[in-house]
Amino acid sequence: MEHDIEALTGGAMASIWSWVRAKIPAGVEVFDAHAHIGTDVDGRTMTGDGMRERMEAAGVKKSIVFPLNDPNARDDFSGPNDVVWRAYEEYPSSFVPFFRLNPHLDYDREFSRCVERGFMGLKLHPVSQEFELDDPRVVRLFGMAAETDLPILIHTGFAMQRIVEPLLPTVEAHPGLRLILGHCAMVEVLSATRAFEGHPNVLFETSVVQAKDLYELCCSVDPSRICFGSDIPYGDLPSTLHSILAAAEAAGVPEEALPGILSENIRRWFP
Numbered sequence: 001m002e003h004d005i006e007a008l009t010g011g012a013m014a015s016i017w018s019w020v021r022a023k024i025p026a027g028v029e030v031f032d033a034h035a036h037i038g039t040d041v042d043g044r045t046m047t048g049d050g051m052r053e054r055m056e057a058a059g060v061k062k063s064i065v066f067p068l069n070d071p072n073a074r075d076d077f078s079g080p081n082d083v084v085w086r087a088y089e090e091y092p093s094s095f096v097p098f099f100r101l102n103p104h105l106d107y108d109r110e111f112s113r114c115v116e117r118g119f120m121g122l123k124l125h126p127v128s129q130e131f132e133l134d135d136p137r138v139v140r141l142f143g144m145a146a147e148t149d150l151p152i153l154i155h156t157g158f159a160m161q162r163i164v165e166p167l168l169p170t171v172e173a174h175p176g177l178r179l180i181l182g183h184c185a186m187v188e189v190l191s192a193t194r195a196f197e198g199h200p201n202v203l204f205e206t207s208v209v210q211a212k213d214l215y216e217l218c219c220s221v222d223p224s225r226i227c228f229g230s231d232i233p234y235g236d237l238p239s240t241l242h243s244i245l246a247a248a249e250a251a252g253v254p255e256e257a258l259p260g261i262l263s264e265n266i267r268r269w270f271p
């Protein structure tokens with residue numbers, strides 16, 4: 001574990017990491033809007049302790065955490081959701097707990113259980129759980145979240161085919177619904193920034209997005225709509241911080257906008 005952090009911030013990476021540190025404005029409490037705790041079908045794992053170590057090493061104060069695509073998901077994700085909740089109970093000031101659902105199944109019970117328990121948001125993954133964003137069961141779930149004022153983070157990254165066209169009717173029907181587009185709708189980033197420009201409750205999250213797409217994001221949307229994410233354990237904090245800060249600089253995003261991107265834009269939802 002220490003070796004991981006050393007490899008990302010020391011040796012050949014030391015000068016890049018010091019550039020990142022110097023770029024983060026003084027006093028900014030970095031907020032990671034996308035991180036996972038638990039186990040994935042692909043073998044990845046992350047514990048609450050492991051997450052905390054990474055956050056401390058990189059100077060990150062708070063992270064939104066939710067399950068991976070867990071092999072032990074008891075269909076309704078209740079087991080993996082409990083793992084996230086226990087990590088939150090251990091570190092309540094570090095984690096913002098989101099739960100995960102499978103829209104193909106009868107999700108009402110797990111939705112109510114998690115909302116009553118105090119989960120602060122929902123994570124949906126259209127590729128892993130194999131659904132479209134305009135599937136009636138998903139549209140119904142968006143409506144339930146809007147009614148409960150529950151933010152949703154949607155995977156809109158690798159392997160996504162349709163994002164803007166199936167999502168826009170929901171965004172227009174529920175202007176108050178707070179949405180985080182995980183990986184910033186990178187496959188359709190320009191049409192997404194255009195379509196959601198007038199919808200301030202849609203944020204673009206920046207984890208593991210290639211440089212060209214991050215640059216286009218920074219050029220095409222107001223910086224108040226961008227929030228930093230790492231996608232731990234797929235991404236890491238030093239590299240994803242470097243990516244967004246380098247893209248913002250290349251795109252000419254003013255320095256005054258960096259506290260928003262790194263922290264305040266998402267912190268407004270989770271003070």
Ligand SMILES: [Zn+2]
Nearest residue numbers: 034036182231
């Ligand atoms: Zn993720």
